[in-house]
Amino acid sequence: MSKETSSSRTASVTQVLSAGEKVPAVVDQKNADxxxxxxxxHDEDFKNSPLTDEEDSRMTKKVLIAVISLVSIINTMLYIDKATLSYASILGLYESTGIGTTEYDDLNSIFYTGYTVGQALNFVLQKVNQRYFLTVTLFVWAILVFCHCAAYNFVGLIFLRLLLGVTESVVVPALEVTMLQFFTPQQRATIQPIFWVSCVGPPNIIAGFIAYGVLYATGTIPPWKIFMIILGGMTLIVTAVCWIWYPADPTTAKFLTTREKYFLIKKVHATSSSSITQTVIKRDQIVECLRDPLSWLFSLAMFLIMLSNNLAYQQNLLYVGLGVSNLGSTLVSVAGAGFSWAYMIFGSVFIYYFPNQSHWATFLGCVPAVASGIAMVTIPWSNKLALLAMLVLAGNTFALAYIVILGWSTAAASGNTKRYVRHLMLMVSYGVSNIISPQLWKGNQGYSDHGTGPRYYAAWTIQIVLSWFGTAVVAFVIHYILKARNKERLAARDDDSVKGVVLVKDPETGKTIEEAVDIANLDLTDLQNKNFIYPL
Structure with missing residues (x-):
């Protein structure tokens, strides 16, 4: 329903909903969803003919299959490419480029330097079509992987790893935004670990078997270069898939009918009380995100958990240090990836049957890592089988905590600019922590009995105390704050169908009119919209 507006109305949010208020918020059309x-x-066509349960179920299945397949394929390639250096290190990279363990650790830090700097691209991501953005990003990324074959010294690798870090920096935020656009909060909480299986299981399995195969190459081309060529080609194939099928938002999804698009948008709005897409960068949302203590707590949790992330890149070298052959280390990596895959599925089942328990899901990701980390510094070096088992356990369980933190932080924010800024903060924390992480493994950190093998006491202690125990503590603090905010909002709420007002210019008269819409269409932040309930 519309009515002519008075001249006192402004072109931005003029009133903010607070608990118990009946006065609607007002935005102009360009600031709306x-x-x-x-x-x-399409309102007149569909508003009086809602989907039946069977039609809704069919639509949900189509979205699950299409969106999860697309984001998982891209995410799998992202994490395969991140691990290329780890596998290349046992495929002859050291010999071809003249680098050693110190330079290898530095290259991992350099990659994440580029990754951190590249977070500024979050603002570009908000402004442009996601399909175009991801397609160009994937193409550049494939070219850079191919260019690794031309590197013959440390300097060349520095340049390539830095650029690759910048290129890959906002792929994860883009995929997370797509998940927000197509799924309800409850759906996201359940499928988040399943989606992130694509970063902890398939990448290591696929890369491990490729590495295992190229180790048998007998030609003049070094195995690590063959490895890079194969992965570059795979990335180009994913680029083509993205260009053809990836949706910019629900309105452009080729796998949905127009009617399904309409009701999917309505469903996401109704369940999240939040907007789906907005290209206007809003200064007030940037300021709010920076002032919101939750943004900093989520960033802290991300920083802490990522201090242990270099363990994934050190694992192959640690396996070899325990006496496992190069061929054997690739097979152990595959087995570890399979275990990690199973553990992420377990996490998803836990979240499904125990909703709003993200803090406990984080705890489940950290506890096995704490236990196995302690074992890594206490088990005698002579018991190598036990050490190998503990190393596999430590390196393949904490990813659950990372997955929960990343998805939780996004779901606990409303307002598109605020979401992007929170993404930026989280991924800067991610990048800085990953710059530091490789350095934890440097230096003389204590040797085992009779000096037969490095124990890395400092690295393991930092991971146990800060990365795994510290992350769990921060997750419980976040839960407490969100629960308190929800309690206040639910106590004051008496109407679930809060409306807002959008100022629209009538094309026939040229006058500005007020149009009543669902509050989710106003692109308000979670602090502005007191109807927003935080996921726990």
Whole structure:
């Protein structure tokens, strides 16, 4: 329903909903949700013919299959490419380029330096079409992987790893935004670990078997270069898939009918009380995100958990240090990836049957890592089988905590600019922590009985105390704050169908009119919209 507006109305949010208020918030059309025009265009066609349960189920299955497949394929390639250096290190990279363990650790830090700097691209991501952005990113990324074959010294690798870090820096935020656009909060909580299986299971399994195969190469081309060529080609194939099928938002999803798009948008709005897409960068949302203590707590949790992330890149070298052959280390990596895959599925089942328990899911990701980390510094070096088992356990369980923190932080924010800024903060923390992480493994950190093998006491202690125990503590603090905010909002709420107002210019009269819309269409932040309930 619309009415002519008075001249006192402004072109931005003029009033913010607070507990118990009946006065609607007001935004102009350019600051409203980007899907609002699509909804209005098809409102008369579909508003009186809702989906049946069978149609809704069919739509949900189509979204699950299409979106999860697309984001998982991209995420799998992302994490395969991140691990290329780890596998290349046992495929002859050291000999071809003249680098050693110190330079290898530095290259991992350099990659994440580029990754951190590249987070500024989050603002570009908000402004442009996601399909175009991801396609260009994937293409550049494939070219850079191919270019690794031309590197013959440390300097060349520095340049390539830095650029690759910048290129890959906002792929994860883009995929997370897509998940927000297509799934309800409850759906996201359940499928988040399943989606992130694509970063902890398939990458190591696929890369491990490729590495195992190229180790048998007998030609003049070094095995690590063959490895890079294969992965570059795979990335180009994923680029083509992204260009053809990846949706910019629900309104452009080729796998949905127009009617399904309409009701999917309505469903996401109704369940999240949040907007789906907005290309206007809003200064007030940037300021709010920086002032919100939750943004800093989520960033702290990300920083802490990522201090242990270099363990994934050290594992192959640690396996070899325990006496496992190069061929054997690739097979152990595959087995560890299979275990990690199973553990992420377990995490997803836990979240499904125990909703709003993200802090406990984080705890489940950290506890096995703490136990195995302690074992790594206490078990005698002579008991190598036990050490190998503990190393596999430590390196393949803490990813659950990372997955929960990343998805939780996004779901606990509303307002598109605020979400992107929180993404930026989280991924800067991610990058800085990963710059530091490789350095934890440097230096003389204590040797085993009779000096037969490095124990890395300092690295393991930092991971146990800060990365795994510290992350669990921060998760419980976040849960307490969110629960308190929800308690206040639920106590004051008496109407679930809160409306907002969008100022629209009538094309026939040229006058500005007020149009009543669902509050989710206003692109308000979670602090502005007291109807927003935080996921726990």
């Amino acid at each position: 980007g899907t609002l025009a699509f909804l209005e265009l």
